[in-house]
Amino acid sequence: MIRRGVHKSVQVLEKDIRAWMDEWNDNPKPFVWTKTAEEILEYLAKYCRRISGAEHE
Numbered sequence: 557m558i559r560r561g562v563h564k565s566v567q568v569l570e571k572d573i574r575a576w577m578d579e580w581n582d583n584p585k586p587f588v589w590t591k592t593a594e595e596i597l598e599y600l601a602k603y604c605r606r607i608s609g610a611e612h613e
Contacts, residue, residue, distance in 0.1 A: 563569040
């Protein structure tokens with residue numbers, strides 16, 4: 557299972573990612589959007605307004 561902070565090494569993480577990919581490829585499922593395009597763009601616009609004055613470089 558791929559979860560944050562549970563892998564003891566990069567090799568173990570890589571093994572789990574490859575196992576997840578193999579399982580997904582054997583039994584693919586379509587991605588189901590939970591928000592409309594309008595909701596996503598509205599959230600993005602709010603986020604951009606919020607960070608537009610931020611001093612990050």
